[in-house]
Amino acid sequence: MSLESAEAERRLDVREIDGEPFGDIMAALNELDSGESLLLINSFEPEPFYDVIEDRGFTYETATPEPDVWHVEIEHA
Template structure:
């Protein structure tokens, strides 16, 4: 998976309350071949199991400043 193309972005720092429902809604609206970029101030490890169980592939990278970028697409 490459991180170059991103079709949608969710920055969880901009969401009030738990971001899980917002993330799931964005994933459900992804078309085949589209990629979601998730930006978080922490590694969203609990999300990885959910993504795997629902048939999504993901790749994570921590950037300078401690932000995590998670790229998600249909597996």
């Protein structure tokens, strides 16, 4: 994973989703092939979500490139 270069194969900006984004995030993760990563962009750190994705066999790396913007790069463990 390389958050600095933001080379994720897929991106999902949940700030643009009206309502609860959990279903959209899980659908995007289910579409990931082995070796691909998803860059999740959010307005806050989604700490409770980390346990969920770890339990489902994913790893993640988090960065805050600017105030109130969180990038979480997620890939298969």
